[in-house]
Amino acid sequence: MQTFLQYLLNGIAVGAKLINFAHGDVFMLGSFVGFYAGGWAARHMNNQAGTLMSWVVAAAIMLLSMIACGLFGYLNERIAYRPLRNAPRIASLITAIGVSFFLEYGGQFVFGPDPKFFPTLIEKHLIQFGTITTTNYQIIVLVVAVIFMALLQYIVYGTRFGRAMRAVSFNFETASLMGIPTDRIISITFMIGSALAAVAGILFAVSYPKIDPLMGIMPGLKAFVAAVLGGIGNVPGAVVGGLIIGIIESFVGGSRFSNFTPAIAFIILIGILLFRPSGLFGKYEPEKV
Amino acid sequence: MAGGQRVAGSGWENRDAPPPATRHPPSARLPWWLRDLIYAAVFIAILIGASYGLDRIPIGGIAYYRRIIVLMGINIILAVSLNIINGHAGQFSLGHAGFMAIGAYFAAFLTVFYFAPYVNKFPEGTEQWLLQNGLLLVAVLLGGALAALAGYIVGLPSLRLRGDYLAIVTLGFGEIIRVFILNINKIGAARGLSGIPNWADFFWVYLFCGITILISWRLVRSSVGRAFLAIREDQIAAEAMGVDTTKYKVKAFIIGSFLAGVAGGLFAHYMMYLNPEMFRFLKSFEVVVMVVLGGLGSISGSVVAAIILTFLPEGLREVKDFLHTNKDPRMVIYSILLIVLMLTRPQGLLGRRELWQVLARRKDTIPTDERDQGDATDRP
Numbered sequence: 001m002q003t004f005l006q007y008l009l010n011g012i013a014v015g016a017k018l019i020n021f022a023h024g025d026v027f028m029l030g031s032f033v034g035f036y037a038g039g040w041a042a043r044h045m046n047n048q049a050g051t052l053m054s055w056v057v058a059a060a061i062m063l064l065s066m067i068a069c070g071l072f073g074y075l076n077e078r079i080a081y082r083p084l085r086n087a088p089r090i091a092s093l094i095t096a097i098g099v100s101f102f103l104e105y106g107g108q109f110v111f112g113p114d115p116k117f118f119p120t121l122i123e124k125h126l127i128q129f130g131t132i133t134t135t136n137y138q139i140i141v142l143v144v145a146v147i148f149m150a151l152l153q154y155i156v157y158g159t160r161f162g163r164a165m166r167a168v169s170f171n172f173e174t175a176s177l178m179g180i181p182t183d184r185i186i187s188i189t190f191m192i193g194s195a196l197a198a199v200a201g202i203l204f205a206v207s208y209p210k211i212d213p214l215m216g217i218m219p220g221l222k223a224f225v226a227a228v229l230g231g232i233g234n235v236p237g238a239v240v241g242g243l244i245i246g247i248i249e250s251f252v253g254g255s256r257f258s259n260f261t262p263a264i265a266f267i268i269l270i271g272i273l274l275f276r277p278s279g280l281f282g283k284y285e286p287e288k289v
Numbered sequence: 290m291a292g293g294q295r296v297a298g299s300g301w302e303n304r305d306a307p308p309p310a311t312r313h314p315p316s317a318r319l320p321w322w323l324r325d326l327i328y329a330a331v332f333i334a335i336l337i338g339a340s341y342g343l344d345r346i347p348i349g350g351i352a353y354y355r356r357i358i359v360l361m362g363i364n365i366i367l368a369v370s371l372n373i374i375n376g377h378a379g380q381f382s383l384g385h386a387g388f389m390a391i392g393a394y395f396a397a398f399l400t401v402f403y404f405a406p407y408v409n410k411f412p413e414g415t416e417q418w419l420l421q422n423g424l425l426l427v428a429v430l431l432g433g434a435l436a437a438l439a440g441y442i443v444g445l446p447s448l449r450l451r452g453d454y455l456a457i458v459t460l461g462f463g464e465i466i467r468v469f470i471l472n473i474n475k476i477g478a479a480r481g482l483s484g485i486p487n488w489a490d491f492f493w494v495y496l497f498c499g500i501t502i503l504i505s506w507r508l509v510r511s512s513v514g515r516a517f518l519a520i521r522e523d524q525i526a527a528e529a530m531g532v533d534t535t536k537y538k539v540k541a542f543i544i545g546s547f548l549a550g551v552a553g554g555l556f557a558h559y560m561m562y563l564n565p566e567m568f569r570f571l572k573s574f575e576v577v578v579m580v581v582l583g584g585l586g587s588i589s590g591s592v593v594a595a596i597i598l599t600f601l602p603e604g605l606r607e608v609k610d611f612l613h614t615n616k617d618p619r620m621v622i623y624s625i626l627l628i629v630l631m632l633t634r635p636q637g638l639l640g641r642r643e644l645w646q647v648l649a650r651r652k653d654t655i656p657t658d659e660r661d662q663g664d665a666t667d668r669p
Contacts, residue, residue, distance in 0.1 A: 080628060087635030090381065094581045097574050098627035105620035221460075221570075228457050263468035266461025273458060277449045
């Protein structure tokens with residue numbers, strides 16, 4: 001349940017047709033910001049969990065984490081991507097790997113390598129829907145995720161900015177000729193992507209209350225797999241890709257092939273790309289001379 | 290290298306240079322097989338000498354440096370072989386650790402379960418020594434062959450996928466291999482495979498290092514290598530010129546993964562222990578970083594970068610000691626250096642040139658703008 005929700009939030013990872021290997025680590029950064037802010041808040045709140053106040057605090061923490069990660073996303077783009085925009089594509093891939101290493105090992109250096117428990121901000125209790133039992137956490141995660149996905153969908157397809165973003169993604173040079181401030185658009189895209197990664201990080205940390213500096217590697221990679229599966233740059237595609245991976249993974253996890261779960265996402269990916277080289281919903285773009 | 294290249298310098302990019310002067314090295318008068326034999330004999334003699342020397346030098350901590358030097362040789366094989374796929378053929382592969390794992394595990398499997406018990410039946414002596422080294426060669430080559438088969442299987446989807454898609458598929462393939470190894474109990478699963486005899490040493494590693502560089506060097510100057518370069522530069526144009534792009538891409542994968550498998554086999558017989566965790570995609574990243582840092586398509590660049598990146602984390606130990614922390618800042622500094630290096634030299638340390646061209650400061654060996662490398666068609 002929660003697993004695929006993060007993937008769909010992570011879908012923006014490749015929004016602007018750029019591989020961002022550091023995305024999963026921004027996700028980690030977001031949850032750590034939440035961890036420290038939450039820890040600070042918990043010390044000053046005197047166990048008011050469950051009251052209206054704790055909801056406000058939780059929302060504030062999420063906002064703080066989004067701002068911090070958005071800022072990081074901006075710096076990341078500014079320092080590691082913009083200078084390389086005209087360089088070979090692979091160079092920016094290497095810097096992305098460098099940023100990813102920097103966050104992972106820097107995280108281990110600063111936060112310490114041992115897992116930490118995320119503070120409880122809102123009390124957890126069970127909810128009964130007929131025969132289905134769930135927790136209020138899962139519902140919160142679902143609601144928040146759906147809100148942000150809808151918001152993202154609106155930004156990408158319903159605003160001027162989103163149109164500019166899609167134009168830049170479609171053809172960088174032409175977009176620039178049409179007067180679109182490409183640099184600014186890409187910066188903002190990175191900020192949005194990083195802020196969403198922060199949301200995913202917090203949701204993950206809340207529902208699975210254990211975080212460590214290397215926690216972002218696999219979700220980051222699988223977010224990318226989900227995005228490729230759905231077709232790069234296609235938000236609903238990324239959502240569906242994330243859902244497919246999440247559902248099949250949980251099925252395999254429950255079967256006797258559970259040992260193979262870590263490989264499942266990739267096996268699905270290879271299987272689908274063999275038949276649809278540009279992902280499930282990606283448009284086939286013939287090569288032009 | 291074994292001389293004989295017609296164009297002084299590197300080759301294809303040299304089209305504006307005047308035709309090479311009639312500069313015959315003296316060895317050109319010998320028949321080619323004799324000349325090559327002499328080169329090979331000299332190379333092997335140097336290796337034996339160096340290996341013998343490294344064993345005997347009475348410096349404190351030499352064992353530590355020996356170990357790093359041997360691992361450096363394995364890294365050079367990996368980087369140069371990945372350079373064939375990524376640098377020459379321009380197919381972005383992130384699955385090198387997977388091929389290495391196949392080679393390592395298969396070679397180790399053969400040795401542990403079949404070869405080592407057989408060798409141990411013989412009394413110690415020349416016969417056993419010969420048999421041991423012969424069987425090491427067989428194991429390593431068979432490991433390479435299985436990795437090449439895997440490369441063929443991965444190469445097939447690469448016919449249709451490009452750029453990011455191929456990168457993620459190869460990365461996924463590496464992870465799939467790792468997960469499968471993790472589930473085969475016979476070769477240790479998550480416990481790792483131990484009890485591999487220590488058969489590979491400095492000599493074997495650097496012998497294969499030399500062979501890898503030679504293969505790569507001769508390959509680029511063959512028709513196959515030219516086809517690789519054509520595909521890298523412009524796939525559509527290459528196709529229009531009659532290059533069977535599919536065939537050559539698969540070839541690149543097979544050759545690269547064979548050599549990676551060989552490196553894995555040597556690694557297994559040097560480390561004496563294997564664990565699936567050694568072959569995570571971080572290992573693939575490491576090799577890709579070497580290739581890109583050295584300069585895509587530059588063989589000596591890969592070698593130089595492999596040397597630097599093997600020694601860098603070791604050298605940074607000093608920093609750790611200096612800071613008096615028990616936390617490890619090495620990888621943090623490593624990643625910052627990586628970013629800074631990429632920002633200052635996006636085309637890699639040597640670009641597309643070879644080391645000696647850079648040292649000779651030949652400015653215009655690269656007529657085209659360097660930024661036009663990689664697959665230029667889908668640059669953001």
